[in-house]
Amino acid sequence: MNPSNLFSEIANSKCAAFVFEKAPGGASRFRDRVIFYYDGKVRFERYCMGEAAGKVCELTALSLDERGTIQWNYDDCSYSKKDEAPKVLTGAGRGGLVFDGKVSLWQKHSELKTDPDHGYGFFKMLRHRWFKK
Numbered sequence: 001m002n003p004s005n006l007f008s009e010i011a012n013s014k015c016a017a018f019v020f021e022k023a024p025g026g027a028s029r030f031r032d033r034v035i036f037y038y039d040g041k042v043r044f045e046r047y048c049m050g051e052a053a054g055k056v057c058e059l060t061a062l063s064l065d066e067r068g069t070i071q072w073n074y075d076d077c078s079y080s081k082k083d084e085a086p087k088v089l090t091g092a093g094r095g096g097l098v099f100d101g102k103v104s105l106w107q108k109h110s111e112l113k114t115d116p117d118h119g120y121g122f123f124k125m126l127r128h129r130w131f132k133k
Contacts, residue, residue: 004066006092011038013111014129016120020097021109030056034086034097034106037120038128042070044085059085 010018015038022032031047042061048054057079059072068089074082086099086106096105114125 006036006089006097007038007040010036011128011132014125015111015113016115016125016128017112019109019112020106023096023105023107032085033109034099035112035115037115037118040064043118044072046079046085057082057085064089 006018017035017037020034020036022028029049031049033045033047035043035045037043040063042064044057044059044061045055046057048056057077059074059077059082061070061072064070070085070087070089072082072085072087088100089097090101091098094105096107098104099106112120114120114122116122
């Protein structure tokens with residue numbers, strides 16, 4: 001899959017990012033999310049479910065290469081299972097994404113108009129919407 005199609009779709013929507021969440025299934029104790037920003041940045045978040053609910057890990061990547069390989073900065077996270085983050089965007093369809101050729105579908109969860117905690121505040125997004133920069 002060509003990731004530039006995904007990023008151009010996000011940019012054309014005038015959103016800061018699209019959030020994709022792994023489809024629930026199995027006995028997973030985690031909720032995994034991948035956030036794609038209009039400028040090509042990618043973020044992975046893993047949340048623990050249950051009594052100790054909360055964010056366990058957050059990884060960032062500046063971009064994907066032309067084959068869809070995500071260049072995670074593994075130094076950002078001290079969580080021992082950080083290597084479980086998706087590595088390659090291998091497909092899209094049925095309203096979601098497929099990573100690493102696995103059967104599980106990552107469904108579009110939401111569209112973020114802004115994300116001030118990660119550098120995509122109101123004024124930056126306003127400038128992007130007006131000037132597409």
